[in-house]
Amino acid sequence: MGNLNAKLLFGKLVSETELPSEFGAEIQRFKTKAxxxxxxxxxxxxxxxxxxxxxxxxxxxxxxxxxxxxxxxxxxxxxxxxxxxxxxxxxxxxxxxxxx
Structure with missing residues (x-):
């Protein structure tokens, strides 16, 4: 659980090595504006x-x-x-x- 958008949570706080490669690639393409x-x-x-x-x-x-x-x-x-x-x-x- 995180109180951040997906890019910050999975792009900065969680190491890429802890994520499935396909998931990491999807996060990189994910666009947010909240x-x-x-x-x-x-x-x-x-x-x-x-x-x-x-x-x-x-x-x-x-x-x-x-x-x-x-x-x-x-x-x-x-x-x-x-x-x-x-x-x-x-x-x-x-x-x-x-x-x-």
Whole structure:
């Protein structure tokens, strides 16, 4: 299980030697562009959404809960988090590289 897109998870964090060669090749061809990630939380009850209109949406509860001022904010946060994570991983594994 990973909280990353497939390219980062299987292209940077998991060694290619740990993946079947066909799978690794498919990951290299995989294209992603996402503005969000998935987070599963166990709760005693569903959240109360005061601005959600059940009748208008024709659903009892919203399918998505976004906590951000706008999509540009989410896109920027997602991109920055990925850069920080990759940089931290690279720094952590710098000593593993030949010649380090």
């Amino acid at each position: 503005a969000a990630f998935k987070l599963n939380i166990a709760c005693e009850a569903l959240p109360k959404n005061s601005s959600y209109n059940k009748a208008e949406a024709r659903m009892d509860n919203p399918a998505i809960v976004q906590i951000a001022p706008d999509m540009e904010y989410l896109e920027r946060a997602y991109a920055e988090a990925g850069l920080v994570l990759v940089a931290a991983f690279d720094d952590h594994h710098a000593a593993d590289r030949p010649g380090a």
